[in-house]
Amino acid sequence: MKDVFSVEDFRMRAKNFLPKMVFDYLEGGSEGESGLSRNVNAFGKWNFVPRRLADVSKCSLETTLLGRGYSLPFYVSPTGLNGLIRPDGDRILAQAAAKAGIPFVLSTASNLSIEDIAASGDGERWFQLYVLHRDIAKTMCQRALTAGYEALILTVDVPVNGYRERDMRNRFALPATYGLRTLADGLMHPRWSINFLRSGTPKLRNFETLEAQGPEAQAALLKRQMDASFDWDALRQLREWWPKKLMVKGVLRAEDAVQCAACGVDALIVSNHGARQLDGTISPLEVLAEIAASVQIPILLDSGIRRGADALTSLCLGATIVGLGRAILYALASDGERGVERCLEILTDELKRGMALLGASSITQLDHTLVRRSNWA
Numbered sequence: 001m002k003d004v005f006s007v008e009d010f011r012m013r014a015k016n017f018l019p020k021m022v023f024d025y026l027e028g029g030s031e032g033e034s035g036l037s038r039n040v041n042a043f044g045k046w047n048f049v050p051r052r053l054a055d056v057s058k059c060s061l062e063t064t065l066l067g068r069g070y071s072l073p074f075y076v077s078p079t080g081l082n083g084l085i086r087p088d089g090d091r092i093l094a095q096a097a098a099k100a101g102i103p104f105v106l107s108t109a110s111n112l113s114i115e116d117i118a119a120s121g122d123g124e125r126w127f128q129l130y131v132l133h134r135d136i137a138k139t140m141c142q143r144a145l146t147a148g149y150e151a152l153i154l155t156v157d158v159p160v161n162g163y164r165e166r167d168m169r170n171r172f173a174l175p176a177t178y179g180l181r182t183l184a185d186g187l188m189h190p191r192w193s194i195n196f197l198r199s200g201t202p203k204l205r206n207f208e209t210l211e212a213q214g215p216e217a218q219a220a221l222l223k224r225q226m227d228a229s230f231d232w233d234a235l236r237q238l239r240e241w242w243p244k245k246l247m248v249k250g251v252l253r254a255e256d257a258v259q260c261a262a263c264g265v266d267a268l269i270v271s272n273h274g275a276r277q278l279d280g281t282i283s284p285l286e287v288l289a290e291i292a293a294s295v296q297i298p299i300l301l302d303s304g305i306r307r308g309a310d311a312l313t314s315l316c317l318g319a320t321i322v323g324l325g326r327a328i329l330y331a332l333a334s335d336g337e338r339g340v341e342r343c344l345e346i347l348t349d350e351l352k353r354g355m356a357l358l359g360a361s362s363i364t365q366l367d368h369t370l371v372r373r374s375n376w377a
């Protein structure tokens with residue numbers, strides 16, 4: 001990994017390592033994919049306005065969120081099918097996050113179960129919930145609670161699945177179907193294929209362990225369709241089921257943020273799901289300051305973070321910590337555990353250097369006066 005200096009370098013390595021079908025799953029957006037570049041380019045619309053002659057000899061990236069301290073203002077975003085990228089992908093990410101002192105979010109669509117990850121070591125774990133059926137959701141909440149997860153992340157931007165054309169074209173599905181094209185793709189990426197053959201098709205482990213559910217719940221499981229009727233009343237009900245920290249992921253409007261806060265939600269994740277749902281959806285960075293100003297609860301942000309500078313801009317505009325999605329998955333794909341650790345190191349160094357150059361020695365010194373929207377972008 002001596003030639004890796006940025007997340008983009010990991011991206012190129014991931015592209016070489018993964019079969020096209022898997023890289024497309026990781027990389028792709030929905031429909032025409034206009035949102036992918038918009039998310040990344042949103043950060044370039046903001047310029048830094050550095051403060052000079054500040055003592056930045058000691059820069060600390062430590063931060064607090066909802067009463068807990070973290071070493072860095074990052075967390076690992078929930079991503080499904082990490083086991084397809086690397087066998088044991090969920091565990092690798094969880095352990096690297098623990099080592100770095102940041103939270104790891106396990107997806108409902110993970111390839112290791114809630115319990116497997118809880119037993120895989122120390123570190124703070126949050127569980128991301130997709131509601132396929134209320135009974136299943138309730139069971140999963142109880143399992144996450146019993147397993148000691150500190151927070152529940154309810155994803156609200158998937159009432160229906162986004163239309164991912166790359167996945168359609170590639171006939172991407174689990175269990176995998178093998179055509180000539182898939183086999184050729186696999187042969188051209190032998191290192192990934194050997195892993196895959198050794199460990200077998202990844203399973204959605206959280207669903208396997210579900211005990212006898214009613215027929216409706218079973219049908220929902222089989223179709224893997226979301227409960228599109230989930231509304232504010234359902235959120236209030238969920239608030240009653242889950243006594244620990246509750247965060248809602250996918251909020252992009254101030255009025256929704258206000259309503260979440262009124263329902264007792266502890267924090268919000270401003271996100272457009274990495275441009276994988278409705279193409280053309282506004283980039284989270286564009287609404288961050290407005291949402292942060294509308295509520296008293298902490299705001300987290302993801303979608304498009306590829307550099308420490310992106311995190312820095314987000315923190316200046318009101319985010320408490322930021323989520324790493326594809327950035328860390330590229331590293332997981334190309335270099336496994338060492339890659340994930342190196343990726344976190346690179347992002348940390350970039351952020352620390354950026355803070356020093358901006359004239360801030362701690363996260364609490366970051367504010368909106370340190371960035372200005374460019375007239376040129």
Ligand SMILES: Cc1cc2nc3c(=O)[nH]c(=O)nc-3n(C[C@H](O)[C@H](O)[C@H](O)COP(=O)(O)O)c2cc1C
Binds near residue numbers: 079108155272
């Ligand atoms: C391959 C992949 C799988 C994802 N799976 C989930 C998921 O299971 N649950 C969820 O809430 N978000 C999921 N997301 C969205 C991420 O949590 C996050 O919002 C997004 O990756 C941020 O955008 P970025 O990757 O451009 O940084 C997924 C994203 C990717 C790229």
